[in-house]
Amino acid sequence: MREPLPSDMFDELCPSSLNPIRFGDKWAALVIRCLEHGPRRFSELRVPLRRVSPKVLTASLRSLERDGLVRRTVYAGPSPRVEYELTPLGRSILEPMAAACAWAEEHWAELLEAREAHDGAGRLDPTGS
Amino acid sequence: MREPLPSDMFDELCPSSLNPIRFGDKWAALVIRCLEHGPRRFSELRVPLRRVSPKVLTASLRSLERDGLVRRTVYAGPSPRVEYELTPLGRSILEPMAAACAWAEEHWAELLEAREAHDGAGRLDPTGS
DNA sequence: CTGAATCCAATGTGATACTG
DNA sequence: CAGTATCACATTGGATTCAG
Numbered sequence: 001m002r003e004p005l006p007s008d009m010f011d012e013l014c015p016s017s018l019n020p021i022r023f024g025d026k027w028a029a030l031v032i033r034c035l036e037h038g039p040r041r042f043s044e045l046r047v048p049l050r051r052v053s054p055k056v057l058t059a060s061l062r063s064l065e066r067d068g069l070v071r072r073t074v075y076a077g078p079s080p081r082v083e084y085e086l087t088p089l090g091r092s093i094l095e096p097m098a099a100a101c102a103w104a105e106e107h108w109a110e111l112l113e114a115r116e117a118h119d120g121a122g123r124l125d126p127t128g129s
Numbered sequence: 130m131r132e133p134l135p136s137d138m139f140d141e142l143c144p145s146s147l148n149p150i151r152f153g154d155k156w157a158a159l160v161i162r163c164l165e166h167g168p169r170r171f172s173e174l175r176v177p178l179r180r181v182s183p184k185v186l187t188a189s190l191r192s193l194e195r196d197g198l199v200r201r202t203v204y205a206g207p208s209p210r211v212e213y214e215l216t217p218l219g220r221s222i223l224e225p226m227a228a229a230c231a232w233a234e235e236h237w238a239e240l241l242e243a244r245e246a247h248d249g250a251g252r253l254d255p256t257g258s
Numbered sequence: 259c260t261g262a263a264t265c266c267a268a269t270g271t272g273a274t275a276c277t278g
Numbered sequence: 279c280a281g282t283a284t285c286a287c288a289t290t291g292g293a294t295t296c297a298g
Binding site: 021022024065067068089092095096099100102103107110113115 | 194196242
């Protein structure tokens with residue numbers, strides 16, 4: 001429990017910018033993955049997602065909270081402390097998400113090839129005349 | 130084969146505007162569903178998707194073509210005729226898409242409840258004091 | 259018939275600085 | 279610590295009009 005988060009989500013995992021299957025806003029999928037193994041504090045999330053500005057990260061979390069996928073808990077104390085965690089509903093989306101990521105990983109190369117072929121077309125004569 | 134398309138995609142199917150799982154651009158999922166049962170002409174697609182302007186529909190199709198999910202075929206003739214159909218790669222995405230739609234249908238009500246609860250909060254005192 | 263061109267609105271994303 | 283405020287920018291979505 002409380003497994004360490006990856007140091008930078010942008011190094012690994014399914015390249016969500018390529019994946020045509022997307023979850024909520026641009027960062028929602030990554031946020032959900034960060035919460036997969038238990039509750040996290042805002043500042044903990046900011047480490048692997050350091051290239052997301054606090055405003056955008058907040059917006060993503062709020063959106064997930066609004067949809068009931070994430071619960072936000074404020075702990076009173078000398079310094080503010082807030083924890084985010086997946087609700088049961090949020091956990092239930094992990095499965096289709098994993099399926100989508102599996103598809104993306106499996107067909108990642110095909111997507112890239114198709115793009116290159118498509119983008120390159122029209123600039124050279126495919127008949128080779 | 131050549132089953133009729135639904136008359137209006139906006140009446141039925143998974144409400145993709147609510148579903149946090151999205152495929153490509155706003156209409157990609159609906160377009161893919163229209164192509165599920167065989168090739169379709171542009172004007173055929175425009176019927177169930179009549180609330181999508183031709184420009185946007187074209188853009189969506191082009192994007193799918195670029196990713197190798199859809200093949201576009203032009204048939205020469207007295208009047209232009211163009212057909213779109215799913216490639217094998219395009220077909221392969223039907224499965225994770227179905228999983229995502231199943232999730233959405235299953236949890237559709239929970240999402241709505243969560244939104245209402247969230248949007249309504251703050252306007253009345255939950256402690257009932 | 260199949261889109262391309264143009265223009266515009268809405269939304270999403272982001273950097274920076276500041277606050278309880 | 280955990281955000282909010284503000285401004286700016288990019289992308290997307292759309293209506294309308296026009297062309298091959």
